[in-house]
Amino acid sequence: MMVPENLNYTSWLTVKQMMSKNFIVLHPDDSLRTVVQHYQDSRLDTLPVVDNDGKLTGVFPKKRLYRALLDGSSLDDPCTPYIIYQPVSISSDLCYDDMSMAVRTSKSLVDYVVAVDHENKPVGMIGTAEYLRGSQKVIITSHVLLESIFNADYEGIIVIDNTGKILRINPVAETMFGFNSSEVKGLLLEHVLPDLKLFNGRNRGVKQIIQSLPVIVSQVPILANDIQIGTKIAFVDISDMEEMARELEIVKDLQTNLDGVLNATSDGVFVSDISGSVKYVNASGCRLIGNTTEEMAGMPIKKLLSSAVPAEVSKTGVAEVEVCSIKDRNCIVSHIPINKVIDDETRTVGVVSTIYLDDNRLTEEIARKWLSLRQQIQYYRDELEKHGNSFDNLVSKNPAFTKMKKDAQRIARSSSTVLLTGESGVGKDMFAHAIHAASPRANHPFVKVNCAAIPESLLESELFGYTPGSFTGASKKGKIGYFTQAHEGTIFLDEIGDMPLSIQAKILQVLQDKEFMQVGGVSPEKVDVRIIAATNKDLREAIKEGTFRLDLYYRLNVIQFSLPSLRERSEDIIPLAEVFITKYNEILGANVVGINKAARDALLIYSWPGNIRELENAIERAANYVWEGEIGIEHLSAQIFQFNQKAYEPSSYRAVLNDVDKEMLLVALKKANGNKSAAARLLKMSRSAFYEKLGKYGLC
Numbered sequence: 001m002m003v004p005e006n007l008n009y010t011s012w013l014t015v016k017q018m019m020s021k022n023f024i025v026l027h028p029d030d031s032l033r034t035v036v037q038h039y040q041d042s043r044l045d046t047l048p049v050v051d052n053d054g055k056l057t058g059v060f061p062k063k064r065l066y067r068a069l070l071d072g073s074s075l076d077d078p079c080t081p082y083i084i085y086q087p088v089s090i091s092s093d094l095c096y097d098d099m100s101m102a103v104r105t106s107k108s109l110v111d112y113v114v115a116v117d118h119e120n121k122p123v124g125m126i127g128t129a130e131y132l133r134g135s136q137k138v139i140i141t142s143h144v145l146l147e148s149i150f151n152a153d154y155e156g157i158i159v160i161d162n163t164g165k166i167l168r169i170n171p172v173a174e175t176m177f178g179f180n181s182s183e184v185k186g187l188l189l190e191h192v193l194p195d196l197k198l199f200n201g202r203n204r205g206v207k208q209i210i211q212s213l214p215v216i217v218s219q220v221p222i223l224a225n226d227i228q229i230g231t232k233i234a235f236v237d238i239s240d241m242e243e244m245a246r247e248l249e250i251v252k253d254l255q256t257n258l259d260g261v262l263n264a265t266s267d268g269v270f271v272s273d274i275s276g277s278v279k280y281v282n283a284s285g286c287r288l289i290g291n292t293t294e295e296m297a298g299m300p301i302k303k304l305l306s307s308a309v310p311a312e313v314s315k316t317g318v319a320e321v322e323v324c325s326i327k328d329r330n331c332i333v334s335h336i337p338i339n340k341v342i343d344d345e346t347r348t349v350g351v352v353s354t355i356y357l358d359d360n361r362l363t364e365e366i367a368r369k370w371l372s373l374r375q376q377i378q379y380y381r382d383e384l385e386k387h388g389n390s391f392d393n394l395v396s397k398n399p400a401f402t403k404m405k406k407d408a409q410r411i412a413r414s415s416s417t418v419l420l421t422g423e424s425g426v427g428k429d430m431f432a433h434a435i436h437a438a439s440p441r442a443n444h445p446f447v448k449v450n451c452a453a454i455p456e457s458l459l460e461s462e463l464f465g466y467t468p469g470s471f472t473g474a475s476k477k478g479k480i481g482y483f484t485q486a487h488e489g490t491i492f493l494d495e496i497g498d499m500p501l502s503i504q505a506k507i508l509q510v511l512q513d514k515e516f517m518q519v520g521g522v523s524p525e526k527v528d529v530r531i532i533a534a535t536n537k538d539l540r541e542a543i544k545e546g547t548f549r550l551d552l553y554y555r556l557n558v559i560q561f562s563l564p565s566l567r568e569r570s571e572d573i574i575p576l577a578e579v580f581i582t583k584y585n586e587i588l589g590a591n592v593v594g595i596n597k598a599a600r601d602a603l604l605i606y607s608w609p610g611n612i613r614e615l616e617n618a619i620e621r622a623a624n625y626v627w628e629g630e631i632g633i634e635h636l637s638a639q640i641f642q643f644n645q646k647a648y649e650p651s652s653y654r655a656v657l658n659d660v661d662k663e664m665l666l667v668a669l670k671k672a673n674g675n676k677s678a679a680a681r682l683l684k685m686s687r688s689a690f691y692e693k694l695g696k697y698g699l700c
């Protein structure tokens with residue numbers, strides 16, 4: 001079968017493409033002999049006659065040659081009398097449809113017709129054969145086009161004849177009404193689809209229910225020369241749209257109800273999205289702030305309520321209550337996360353902050369009590385901290401550690417420099433505090449400096465202070481450094497292994513001469529401090545690598561305590577856990593009474609790469625879950641009970657990710673012998689990102 005090359009209108013429908021270019025022209029004064037000779041060389045039945053300029057003036061059909069010969073003309077006579085002047089010609093630029101129209105209106109075109117260019121010069125001839133060949137091509141292309149339109153997958157089509165009998169059904173209609181084209185062809189449509197209501201003439205888009213299916217029915221008469229020969233009926237399934245419209249109605253109703261409920265309450269309701277932008281404020285909220293919802297939409301909730309808690313709630317997904325001072329009123333505000341299940345994971349997508357504005361005095365009273373309780377808790381926490389600094393609070397049944405405590409108590413009386421080594425979380429900080437608390441300097445400051453957490457560029461000025469205006473960006477008043485703050489007391493240089501070499505030289509100077517120079521200073525400042533340094537790095541390795549000064553190491557290493565890891569003092573695991581249970585019962589107001597056998601076993605088997613800090617975190621976490629009763633294995637984090645249980649039962653996708661994340665930090669720390677910078681390097685993480693993660697999981 002002939003297939004259309006493409007659907008370009010001009011490429012297959014012009015006269016130029018249909019005409020035969022094989023023709024010979026005659027001139028008016030040519031002899032009949034020339035005409036005979038030309039016809040002998042040509043397959044055509046008509047030849048064009050042109051003037052001296054080559055323009056078409058007439059045609060000479062073969063029939064006219066026969067007539068001339070029958071009239072007794074001699075072959076040398078001119079052909080002029082037999083020429084047909086003013087012949088019908090068509091422009092070679094015409095398209096098929098225009099030519100077709102010309103063919104239908106001019107009977108003479110059934111024979112050959114001359115195709116001319118815009119100067120009326122013959123460029124081709126079209127006869128019946130060419131016309132038929134072109135027509136066939138057009139018919140095939142039209143058929144392909146019609147089929148593709150007919151089989152389009154967005155509407156069902158049924159074509160019937162004038163008696164209502166089905167002629168064609170497209171696949172969409174078959175699926176829509178559940179029948180097969182071959183079964184129903186030739187049947188009366190009204191029998192096949194009795195629900196269908198047909199109208200007279202054209203009908204565009206009427207909704208009807210056919211076989212319980214809501215459809216839009218359009219009815220278009222099929223005309224041939226203005227006479228109807230059939231009808232096309234098109235069906236569009238609108239069940240999805242109906243469903244959407246129904247849902248939209250429900251949402252609208254809900255919105256109206258919700259607005260009604262939210263505006264009926266005297267409490268102020270503020271809805272913010274995950275980025276902290278206000279999305280909705282009810283009438284009471286608007287009255288309280290004095291703005292409309294539209295004015296407040298998009299504003300940061302943080303600014304509106306002067307509270308950072310909504311941001312926290314959207315991060316943690318845990319509801320919070322707080323007291324805020326809004327428009328000079330102490331108000332209780334609850335922040336509830338809006339949770340949504342996305343890809344099987346519950347995510348917080350916003351926060352509803354409700355300000356309880358009931359006019360009775362109760363709210364104010366509760367708010368006042370809340371604030372005072374919070375202050376009291378802070379006070380007791382501080383007290384607890386102060387009393388927690390003695391050696392008595394360093395819980396241990398381990399003989400080596402107990403001896404270490406005794407030795408430390410003895411040396412506390414002197415001002416000698418102390419170096420504490422040991423993995424992260426073994427209690428170096430607490431040990432340093434205890435030495436200070438047991439020393440004659442106890443009533444003077446204990447200043448802790450985390451050398452790894454302060455950016456190198458700031459460390460010198462933080463430690464030694466700077467004089468007014470000593471560098472760009474410096475405060476005009478200057479700044480007192482940690483060494484000056486610790487005068488007569490103790491300075492605890494934590495993570496000393498991470499101290500840059502340039503600063504190490506200055507520390508050495510303080511140790512040797514008890515004086516240092518402020519940044520930008522001109523004369524040295526005297527200071528009386530005891531230095532306790534701590535590190536979880538192997539300083540001898542650092543010396544070998546050239547990152548730590550040997551002379552400083554000797555100066556620091558006057559008295560050294562190497563604190564054992566929790567693995568090396570496993571007899572302390574349960575006593576320490578019990579101390580933490582008491583601590584968190586007090587802090588949380590919980591009533592955890594102990595640890596059951598399985599959980600004890602798990603705690604004892606676990607390797608505790610994060611040492612006592614990790615144990616404390618584990619107990620705090622468990623106390624939050626248990627609240628009252630015993631800690632069981634189910635209250636411990638995955639990596640702890642994993643040591644006991646084969647099956648891994650994640651509580652949620654995010655919790656598992658967090659556990660794995662945390663475990664990676666701990667494994668890296670363990671591998672790096674507690675050296676945080678090295679652990680960060682192992683994980684190919686920046687030091688600051690590593691510290692941020694340690695902070696997130698309470699590991700620093």
Ligand SMILES: Nc1ncnc2c1ncn2[C@@H]1O[C@H](COP(=O)(O)OP(=O)(O)OP(=O)(O)O)[C@@H](O)[C@H]1O
Binds near residue numbers: 394425426
């Ligand atoms: N013997 C102990 N008894 C009770 N609590 C302890 C004891 N040792 C450490 N802790 C607690 O364990 C946690 C970690 O201790 P600490 O901060 O002193 O460790 P660290 O060795 O200084 O860690 P890092 O090297 O990461 O700074 C603290 O919350 C501390 O209160």
